[in-house]
Amino acid sequence: MDKLIFTVIAAVILLVIALLHVAYLTYAERKIIARMQQRLGPNRVGPRGLLQPIADMLKLLTKEDIVPYGVDKPIFYIAPLISLVCAGTGVALIPLWEKFVLSNINVGLLFILALSSLSAYGVILSGWASNSRYAFLGGLRASAQVISYEIAMSLALLSVVLMAGSLNLIDIVKAQISSPYKIYLIPQIIAFFVFIISAIAECNRVPFDLPEAETELVAGYFVEYSAMRFSIFYLAEYFGMVVMSALAVTCFLGGWVGPFEVPYIPFFWFLIKLYFILFVYIWVRATLPRYRYDQLMGLGWKVLIPIGIVNLFLTAFLKLIV
Amino acid sequence: MGPYFNFFLFALILLVLGVALIGINLILGLRRYHSEKLIPYECGLDPSGDARIPFRVRFYLIAVIFLVFDVEIIFLYPWAVIFEELGWFGFVEISVFVVMLLIAYIYAWSEGALKWE
Numbered sequence: 001m002d003k004l005i006f007t008v009i010a011a012v013i014l015l016v017i018a019l020l021h022v023a024y025l026t027y028a029e030r031k032i033i034a035r036m037q038q039r040l041g042p043n044r045v046g047p048r049g050l051l052q053p054i055a056d057m058l059k060l061l062t063k064e065d066i067v068p069y070g071v072d073k074p075i076f077y078i079a080p081l082i083s084l085v086c087a088g089t090g091v092a093l094i095p096l097w098e099k100f101v102l103s104n105i106n107v108g109l110l111f112i113l114a115l116s117s118l119s120a121y122g123v124i125l126s127g128w129a130s131n132s133r134y135a136f137l138g139g140l141r142a143s144a145q146v147i148s149y150e151i152a153m154s155l156a157l158l159s160v161v162l163m164a165g166s167l168n169l170i171d172i173v174k175a176q177i178s179s180p181y182k183i184y185l186i187p188q189i190i191a192f193f194v195f196i197i198s199a200i201a202e203c204n205r206v207p208f209d210l211p212e213a214e215t216e217l218v219a220g221y222f223v224e225y226s227a228m229r230f231s232i233f234y235l236a237e238y239f240g241m242v243v244m245s246a247l248a249v250t251c252f253l254g255g256w257v258g259p260f261e262v263p264y265i266p267f268f269w270f271l272i273k274l275y276f277i278l279f280v281y282i283w284v285r286a287t288l289p290r291y292r293y294d295q296l297m298g299l300g301w302k303v304l305i306p307i308g309i310v311n312l313f314l315t316a317f318l319k320l321i322v
Numbered sequence: 323m324g325p326y327f328n329f330f331l332f333a334l335i336l337l338v339l340g341v342a343l344i345g346i347n348l349i350l351g352l353r354r355y356h357s358e359k360l361i362p363y364e365c366g367l368d369p370s371g372d373a374r375i376p377f378r379v380r381f382y383l384i385a386v387i388f389l390v391f392d393v394e395i396i397f398l399y400p401w402a403v404i405f406e407e408l409g410w411f412g413f414v415e416i417s418v419f420v421v422m423l424l425i426a427y428i429y430a431w432s433e434g435a436l437k438w439e
Binding site for chain 1: 325326327328329331332333335336337339340341343344346347348350351352353354355359360361362363364369373374375377381384385387388391392395396398399402403404405406409410413416417420424427431436437438
């Protein structure tokens, strides 16, 4: 019984940490993009606008919840929850530190891939259930995009598994430390880029935000959602970004290990690397224009997948020779 | 209390969080419905016809190719884990497997299955 309470407390602490990151990621995104476009960004609520995410949350809680007629009600209600659970549960599998991982599963990497596949369901179901053409087209596009980039992402992670010889995320980090280059970024630079590009596409972010392209589909699959159900979709999207970045840190950048030990803050290096990858997401969004749909599918199927396969065989070959 | 239990516990807590947020919103939120407000959004006009319009068969094609590749990659994961024990034998065997799939991939490409105009 004591152990159960301890586990629940650990899970809640982890969730609070993750939620704080998600909330302040929205703030950081607005602020950084504003700075890149010579604007000020949020600066009214609290010092330097730091309380903005909390104000947003409170405002969204008091908004009117509209369910348009003609929607498929049960599916309409559960779709946001599916998105949230599938995008967020990955946090439980990421080792923030050698001694702090909520569920140390032997096949952790496979679980994260499975969750990211499942999160496509939230998108498809919401697009289908809301009785709107924009939502329907957005859902279709999103499903095709997510499954296309899923393959490239799995191929990129496969080379990491091949080098580490394990699917356990802690073992992967330990294998990296004992490898000659300390991190897999250097020998697996190709896989890293393939992974980052597909992760951006999996999260439906700019420049691959076709499913929610504001200028043509107004908001894509969640156009009919309002109030909290709408913000749960946003929460899921940012959760997805955090999980994908954390996975990149674990698999390519050496997890919690840094060049020197920082006393009292065990997560220090993990968080620094995480913030760097999240900054790259925002930087890409501020820099690149949106892809066309045929270019998007072409990049996924004709460029990233062949590169992934070649990189996998190169890795296997080099591992046998050395 | 294994790691799998913790995993599903975390998923459950997330689900509770989502339901709780929607619940709070339903209590605090305004309720001023009228029939016009509940019309699905379509550029300010009344929606014309069914929203579930016919779509291109190409989406199915992509899904089928995805299925083939995804099964292939899941098959490769156990191979990658025990690659060191298998050595050259494993390398050659998996090469045969992947080359067969590559032939299918090139065929699909040449037939225009990956073209999206």
